[in-house]
Amino acid sequence: MTQHLSEAEAAFEKRKLVIGIRMTLIYSAVYAGFVVVSVFQPTWMGVRALLGLNLAVAYGLGLILVAIVFAIVYNQLCRVPASGAAPGAQPGAVPDGGKQEK
Amino acid sequence: MAIAVFVIFVGLVLAVSAHTSRRAASVGGYFVANSSIHWGVNGVAFAGGYLSVASFLGICGLIAFFGYDGFLYSIGFLAGWIVALFVIAEPMKRMGTYTFSDALNRNFSHPGIQLAAGLSVLVVSLFYLVPQMVGAGVLVEPLLGISHYWGVIIVGSVVIVLVAGGGMTSTTYVQFFNGGLLLTFAAVLTVAVLFRGVSPDERPLEEGREGLESYRYEQVAVTIEGGQPRVDLPGARNVGRHAVVDANTGAETAVFYRLSRLVPAIADGDDGYTAEIKGRTPYFDGAAGSGWRIEQLDGRPHVRIEDWWRLMRGADGSEVLVETQYRAVMPDGSVLINGAPDSADNRLRQMGGVSAIPAEIGERTGPVGPLRLLSVLSDRSTVVQRPLIANFTTDAGERMTIHYQEPTAGSEFMRPGLMFPLEASPGEPPLTTLLNRLNFISLMLALFLGTSALPHILIRYYTVPSAEAARKSTIVAIAGIGLFYVLTMYLGVGAIAGGAINPETSNMSAPLLARSFGEVLFAMISGIAFTTVLATVSGLIMAASGSVAHDLMGNLMRRQFSDHAKVLTGRLVAVVVGVIGIVLGIAFRDMNVSFMVGWAFAVAASANLPALLMMLFWKKATAQGIIASILVGIVSAVGLILLSPDMWVRYGFDPATAPMPINQPGIVSIPLSFVVLVVVSLATARRNGTGAVATTR
Structure with missing residues (x-):
């Protein structure tokens, strides 16, 4: 793949990859925290935490909502810079040269 | 429709x-x-x-x-x-x-x-x-x-x-x-x-019987004398007892009595009768030799049935017997539901419900917001009637499945622990606690x-x-x-x-x-x-x-x-x-569906993901390493599931003797797949003199 990209495109791809790995690690840590509390301090999960919800419900719903927010943030961070080349659409990766459907 | x-x-x-x-x-x-x-x-x-x-x-x-x-x-x-x-x-x-x-x-x-x-x-x-x-x-x-x-x-x-x-x-x-x-x-x-x-009083309509209110399980006062329950039910006598026993402490966590009792019946045809049992009206063949006994009480016909009641404490602390439901497969293969013949008119009733909500709310919440609903249900004053099962075979060879309701505090219902026992229960061996926790971690992984x-x-x-x-x-x-x-x-x-x-x-x-x-x-x-x-x-x-x-x-x-x-x-x-x-x-x-879905996730995570991640992010990954990782991932994940306690039960063996002590294989098979990929790649890279040229760096 790299051999098809210009230097600017390769740098952009690398930046995206770094962002993706960092966000994965952050989310993994939050997820691991949930598992650790559930396993080693399960009674904490019954404590009132936020908006009348106990920690289990607040943390669980939070993990889902954080995933959605992370996804949107990641997409914003990965938008092609106005001055940069447009990586992504790759000639030859579309079998039969199909036309995008709406 | x-x-x-x-x-x-x-x-x-x-x-x-x-x-x-x-x-x-x-x-x-x-x-x-x-x-x-x-x-x-x-x-x-x-x-x-x-x-x-x-x-x-x-x-x-x-x-x-x-x-x-x-x-x-x-x-x-x-x-x-x-x-x-x-x-x-x-x-x-x-x-x-x-x-x-x-x-x-x-x-x-x-x-x-x-x-x-x-x-x-x-x-x-x-x-x-x-x-x-x-x-x-x-x-x-x-x-x-x-x-x-x-x-x-x-x-x-x-x-x-x-x-x-x-x-x-x-x-x-x-x-x-x-x-x-x-x-x-x-x-x-x-x-x-x-x-x-949420309302402890209002219930939706019952399934399959239009207009019929959801059934409320009755309870009757009981005194236990010489191990025998005494209740004020027509013609009642105790004919059986079963207890659910805690495997660690030996304590009885649920006690059931089987009562033989009389239920008012209405003649239906020459020898037939119908009787209302838990809101259903099953048909009984009253002919001689049918096995059903029709007895007269106060000048009215009654049919004698047997059903299971759970011994509990009432609101005032006194002992009560609470109705349960049950399915019995008799030695001759016939099936009874709640003491009457299994039929389209006599199926098990729906269960569940909330029997108490916080006093400050009153009788019902009325329409609620999404956070308020979860807050009410996770309150310690809320009581959820959770459906549970007790399976056993009687001395007469009847295979019993008792369905009963366990009053559970909302604060317990809405936090981890009811399906995955993460908290050590009294008398539980430390190894059991450890394995329960590893099982949970393995599933989440x-x-x-x-x-x-x-x-x-x-x-x-x-x-x-x-x-x-x-x-x-x-x-x-x-x-x-x-x-x-x-x-x-x-x-x-x-x-x-x-x-x-x-x-x-x-x-x-x-x-x-x-x-x-x-x-x-x-x-x-x-x-x-x-x-x-x-x-x-x-x-x-x-x-x-x-x-x-x-x-x-x-x-x-x-x-x-x-x-x-x-x-x-x-x-x-x-x-x-x-x-x-x-x-x-x-x-x-008859296979439990969730078993095989779990297999698919475990195999995918073990066989495919290590290969994908290492191919993308590790320069030294070799073709041999990736092939070995995929194959070891498939074999180890499937193999460990086949050797797990849940599968041991299905083979008819004692689950405690299963070679794999937990049911979820991921915690072993996923790291194993990674390790195999690394070891084989390092070994073959030396031999080949080359590794992968990563494409995304």
């Missing part, structure tokens, strides 16, 4: 297949819809294909039966998409064309990788396919009144026509259709649950890492035109699936709070919740359950079809095939895999 909705949905699916079949003539058209699907459509199709029956009905049922522990599946299933988005989506699209083995093999051009990856796709697809087909039969039976056998055949046939005819394009649009329906329907049902609120390696998810990256579209469609999928999983919480707690629980199967919780709001919603959920099976199964068959035609066939036969031959093979494989799915769906009818 449910049948009409079902027929309409079948018609729509077949119309889609016919309409899209023209576009499935070429290789690109058949296997990846010419990579021309819009990212928005692809994102919703991701959701429609991923949200299987296990997600839709299974999780709702688990939440209804086990409270928060069911929701853990929602969290794990969604969290896995983060891995898919951040590290898998775009590289997969850039590096592959038809299947994920393209991407794996991009830097190596090694036929062994294509074979191993193709084999892995086939194995995971089949493991995932079978429970979907079993689920189709299990659901169609009560929802549409069709037998399991015919349910599987109909669903399998429609899916074969859909996939063999329209290929990936028709599969995509059916998944898109299903994703939209699931999200809309779950939102409508959630709004209905919030409007109903497999859910987190398994999602992004499922074959029917991976092939969807190739149906969009660019890596950017792959990323955007994954984001749409995360938003849609995340929203849906939040809604599953409301469907699950709505089912238990509304007393809409079929005690014999958790899978019926969401449909019965829908029925409690009227027949229209029940008909809708029946149709959607069908499209849910169809959407997932069609994706799996497409993945299997692609792996055989693209990865296995050419490599095994060591020759190049024309595009026409590949499409023809793909269609034939779709038919063959569909037929295998039908046969296994019928053969595994």
Whole structure:
């Protein structure tokens, strides 16, 4: 793949990859925290935490909502810079040269 | 009405297949819809294909039966998409064309990788396919009144026509259709649950008996004298006792008495009688030799029945006997429900409900907001009537299943612990506590890492035109699936709070919740359950079809095939895999569906993900290392499941003697697969003098 990209495109791809790995690690840590509390301090999960919800419900719903927010943030961070080349659409990766459907 | 909705949905699916079949003539058209699907459509199709029956009905049922522990599946299933988005989506699209083995093999051009990856796709697809087909039969039976056998055949046939005819394009649009329906329907049902609120007094209508109020289990005062219960019920005498015993302490956690008693009967025909038992009116054959005793009491006929009552403490602290329900399979094979013959007029009643809410709220909450509902249900003053089961065989050889309700505080119901016993109970050996915790960690690990390696998810990256579209469609999928999983919480707690629980199967919780709001919603959920099976199964068959035609066939036969031959093979494989799915769906009818879904996740996480991640991020990965990792992942994950305590029970052995002490293999098989890849790669890199040239750095 790299051999098809210009230097600017390769740098952009690398930046995206770094962002993706960092966000994965952050989310993994939050997820691991949930598992650790559930396993080693399960009674904490019954404590009132936020908006009348106990920690289990607040943390669980939070993990889902954080995933959605992370996804949107990641997409914003990965938008092609106005001055940069447009990586992504790759000639030859579309079998039969199909036309995008709406 | 449910049948009409079902027929309409079948018609729509077949119309889609016919309409899209023209576009499935070429290789690109058949296997990846010419990579021309819009990212928005692809994102919703991701959701429609991923949200299987296990997600839709299974999780709702688990939440209804086990409270928060069911929701853990929602969290794990969604969290896995983060891995898919951040590290898998775009590289997969850039590096592959038809299947994920393209991407794996991009830097190596090694036929062994294509074979191993193709084999892995086939194995995971089949493991995932079978429970979907079993689920189709299990659901169609009560929802549409069709037998399991015919349910599987109909669903399998429609899916074969859909996939063999329209290929990936028709599969995509059916998944898109299903994703939209699931999200809309779950939102409508959630709004209905919030409007109903929580009330200990009001119950929805009972299933199947229009106008009949949900049954309230009676309780009678009891005194225990010399081990015998004394109750004020007509002609009552104790004829049996059973206790559920804590395995660690030996304490009796639930005690049941079997009472023989008289129930008023009404003559029905020459020798027949009907009697009202738990709100049902079963028929009794009163003829001599029938086994039923008709006795006169106060000048009126009564039928003598036996039923089970649970010994509990009443609100004032005195001892009471509380009604339960039971199913008994007698030594001659006949079946009794609640002491009367099994029949269409005498089925088990729905269970569940909330028997108390915080005093400051009053008698009922009325319509509530989404956070308020969860807050009320997780309050320590709230009491949820949780359905439980006691299975045993009497000395007379009767196989008993007692269904009883366990009053559970909301604060306990809405936190982890009811399905996964993470907290050490009194007298529990430290090793048992450790194994319970490892089992839980293993499950959460497999859910987190398994999602992004499922074959029917991976092939969807190739149906969009660019890596950017792959990323955007994954984001749409995360938003849609995340929203849906939040809604599953409301469907699950709505089912238990509304007393809409079929005690014999958790899978019926969401449909019965829908029925409690009227027949229209029940008909809708029946149709959607069908499209849910169809959407997932069609994706799996497409993945299997692609792996055989693209990865296995050419490599095994060591020759190049024309595009026409590949499409023809793909269609034939779709038919063959569909037929295998039908046969296994019928053969595994009694197999627990969640077992095999767990297998699929564990195998995908163990076989595919280590290979994918290391190929992307480790320069020293070699073709031999990747092949070894995939094969070891498949064998170790499947092997450990086959040696697990749950499987040992199915073989008829003592689960304590199982070679694998926990049921979830991921905590062993996933790291093992990584280790094998590293060791083999390092060993072969020295021999080959080269490793992979990573493509994304």
